[in-house]
Amino acid sequence: MKIEMQKICKSFGQNQVLKDAGFQLGDGEVHALMGENGAGKSTLMKILTGVYTRDSGTVIVDGKEVVYKNPQEAEKAGIVFIHQELNVLFDLTVEENLFLGKELTMFPGICNRKAMRKKAEETLQMLGVKIPANKVMSELSVGQQQMIEICKALMVEAKVIIMDEPTAALTQSETKVLFEVIHNLRKRGVSIVYISHRMEEIFELCDRITVLRDGSYVGTKDIAKTDMNEIVKMMIGREIGERYPTRDFAIGKEIFRVEGLTKKGVFENVSFSVHAGEVLGVSGLMGAGRTEIMQAIFGNLPYEEGSLYIEDQKCQIRNPEQAIDLGIGFITEDRKSEGLMLEETIQKNIALANLDSISNGFGVLNGKAEDDLIAKAIQELHIRCTGPQHECNNLSGGNQQKVVIAKWIYTSPKILIFDEPTRGVDIGAKKEIYNIINELAEKGVAIIMVSSELPEVLGMSDRIMVVREGKVRGIISREEADQEKTMTLATGGNI
Known part of the structure; x- marks a missing residue:
């Protein structure tokens, strides 16, 4: 799926959050969306998925201009947003979370538990996630819950998955598993929008980087043709110097x-x-x-x-x-x-x-x-x-x-x-x-x-x-x- 967002503007009252913001996503690519806190990254993605209505600008999906009225419409079109605050019900099982609102039925009002369990296990296996489908969500780690959110996206055959700070609460081993999952999704032609502040991850994982600053589009770079210093300068409008400031004073008692x-x-x-x-x-x-x-x-x-x-x-x-x-x-x-x-x-x-x-x-x-x-x-x-x-x-x-x-x-x-x-x-x-x-x-x-x-x-x-x-x-x-x-x-x- 190809997506192009052009000259997107959005204000909340007197506060203009986006000014002529833009973004392009290609088939089967992992594309980083970067910028300082408050740069408008999440707002831009919420406009794409119908959480917010844009004031002006165009969204083109596979050559056609679209306006999604809500996230459900975007999801039906194959675009899923996995938010930083995970959307799971902790008292329900993995299987119940995966099919919430999308239950498979034998007859009206009667769930086909066998078919749901089979599909859930197939999806988990496809991602290499070793979690029993009947396990309660509250018993899972944050990283495992993150994987269930990705599984939910695949259950609706997502063509684009937006991940907002997906590794913020993950262990190193869980992050490694997530990266393997993202690589597998890319091979299957799924595109990923990857929002993160972790530079090392961006340069390890992504194909391109788009930078927003103060709600405006700054530019897009190929990972292979840029470096951290250039991206930082695009983000904050100046050189940042050494990432970790030095100290030269004596340590006391x-x-x-x-x-x-x-x-x-x-x-x-x-x-x-x-x-x-x-x-x-x-x-x-x-x-x-x-x-x-x-x-x-x-x-x-x-x-x-x-x-x-x-x-x-x-x-x-x-x-x-x-x-x-x-x-x-x-x-x-x-x-x-x-x-x-x-x-x-x-x-x-x-x-x-x-x-x-x-x-x-x-x-x-x-x-x-x-x-x-x-x-x-x-x-x-x-x-x-x-x-x-x-x-x-x-x-x-x-x-x-x-x-x-x-x-x-x-x-x-x-x-x-x-x-x-x-x-x-x-x-x-x-x-x-x-x-x-x-x-x-x-x-x-x-x-x-x-x-x-x-x-x-x-x-x-x-x-x-x-x-x-x-x-x-x-x-x-x-x-x-x-x-x-x-x-x-x-x-x-x-x-």
């Missing part, structure tokens, strides 16, 4: 120490330390227990054994309030459900975490201090918004993440935990977040950074702690760390 932290069945005998001005990277496969260890340190998850020390003083942390009082901040990996009140403004989100500094001694809010703090946060963190009253729900992913960071850095923490700080964030915003981490470290904050992106861990960390199955497999210095050693430890090997 030990600020935080963990000894023998244990929660049976989750993590065991976890010990490490982090110093003033140091970035301790935490690496490991998804499900290794990294986030659970950080949740325990912050008082969100009770542990059974072990000791915590801040500046050599033993401390008890049984809830987040105690952690905050002791100078620990925690930037969660799930900003949308745990890090932000999405329906509230930037001002309210930042102010609520900093009430002590913007109130007088009697608990009365100081309006000027609050206004000054919010203005400072917006300016220093380069939060792109209309002002303090901008609702977080209407910010791009990168700017939402900056609001989460702002909540914590103005509490003057001694220790700051970043859990997946750049997940779903474009490369320009990533560089800004890296700079923020370095600035905090330079001020003497002890940083613990959990990340599933190995290049990020290697590029930003002074030391790397590798976690596997709830245990610390090793701590590697910046000088000796590389991808091979880190992955060897993460997968159970020794170095």
Whole structure:
């Protein structure tokens, strides 16, 4: 299926999201759609699939102009959009999810379970997915759920599949399986629109790249005839320089120490330390227990054994309030459900975490201090918004993440935990977040950074702690760390 989108415009009220945006997709190609958060990528694809109505412009499919009124019409034509937030019903089985609303019947109102099971198993087998059709969705990993979404697309004989950040929550092994599936789909003539911020994936997987910037079409490049620097310049309109900023300041004394932290069945005998001005990277496969260890340190998850020390003083942390009082901040990996009140403004989100500094001694809010703090946060963190009253729900992913960071850095923490700080964030915003981490470290904050992106861990960390199955497999210095050693430890090997 060939698709051409020309001069697409779309506004929401006074906010023009797309201005003369364009995109072309060929038969059986994997085509990356890239741009900063808020560039209009998802909006363009939602117009293609009938989620939104375009204000102007044309959509041509196989030589004919089309207007899909809703996603169901697009699906019937063979175009399926797999959104970043997966559309599955967790209490139903794989088979029931695959046939939801498309049940095969023997007689009106009576499902043909045998035929449905057979077709489901054939489709799963075709993709090389070893998941029983009668398994309940809640028992599957995110990666397996992603595969079920692809199976659903194939059940309607999709000719075009749009994937929005498909590997954002996948393990390395699940990502490998997904890539194999995409290669097989390409061989069968299915076209893939691949939306991702992960440059390494784009250059490994895709045939062409189209870049949008500020809602406008910038250009399309063949993968073989371009490089990361050129794509980044197209995305943000300037050179970005080194992806990971360097630090040349000295690391100070030990600020935080963990000894023998244990929660049976989750993590065991976890010990490490982090110093003033140091970035301790935490690496490991998804499900290794990294986030659970950080949740325990912050008082969100009770542990059974072990000791915590801040500046050599033993401390008890049984809830987040105690952690905050002791100078620990925690930037969660799930900003949308745990890090932000999405329906509230930037001002309210930042102010609520900093009430002590913007109130007088009697608990009365100081309006000027609050206004000054919010203005400072917006300016220093380069939060792109209309002002303090901008609702977080209407910010791009990168700017939402900056609001989460702002909540914590103005509490003057001694220790700051970043859990997946750049997940779903474009490369320009990533560089800004890296700079923020370095600035905090330079001020003497002890940083613990959990990340599933190995290049990020290697590029930003002074030391790397590798976690596997709830245990610390090793701590590697910046000088000796590389991808091979880190992955060897993460997968159970020794170095």
